[in-house]
Amino acid sequence: MWHAHFAKVLGERVHEQEQPIYLVTDAVDSPYTKQGYSSAFNDFIRTTVKNPDLRALLDYKPSVIESKIIIHIGKLKERNLAPSTINNYCEAIFHFFEINDVHINTKKKGDSSLKTSLISIQLIDHIQ
Numbered sequence: 001m002w003h004a005h006f007a008k009v010l011g012e013r014v015h016e017q018e019q020p021i022y023l024v025t026d027a028v029d030s031p032y033t034k035q036g037y038s039s040a041f042n043d044f045i046r047t048t049v050k051n052p053d054l055r056a057l058l059d060y061k062p063s064v065i066e067s068k069i070i071i072h073i074g075k076l077k078e079r080n081l082a083p084s085t086i087n088n089y090c091e092a093i094f095h096f097f098e099i100n101d102v103h104i105n106t107k108k109k110g111d112s113s114l115k116t117s118l119i120s121i122q123l124i125d126h127i128q
Contacts, residue, residue: 024095036088036092037091041093044069072089073086073090
C-alpha cells in the first residue's frame with residue numbers, strides 16, 4: 001500500500017484494482033449499431049488518439065478527453081461528413097466513455113464544449 005502512495009506522489013500510474021475495460025460494442029444489441037460504433041470508435045483511436053492503449057485513454061482527465069473529441073469533430077468536419085454522421089461518430093465515442101464510467105460533460109457553457117462544437121457544425125452546414 002505504501003508503494004501506491006509514493007507512486008502517486010511521484011506521478012506514476014497505479015491501478016490497485018483495475019476495472020475491466022468495456023469495448024465500444026459492449027451493451028449494444030443491434031449488429032448494425034455494433035458495426036457502426038466499432039468503425040466510428042476505431043476511427044477516433046486511429047486518427048485522433050493515435051494510441052491503441054484503451055487503459056491509457058481512460059486514464060486521461062475528462063477535460064483532456066473532451067479536447068480530443070473536439071479535435072476529432074474538427075477532423076470529421078474537414079472530411080466533409082454530414083452533421084448527422086458526425087453526431088453518430090460522437091455517440092459511439094460517448095458510449096465508450098459512458099460504459100467505462102468516465103463522465104464526459106457535453107453540456108458545458110462556452111465555446112469549447114462538445115455540444116457547442118456539434119451545434120456549430122450543424123448551423124454552419126445549414127447556412128451553406
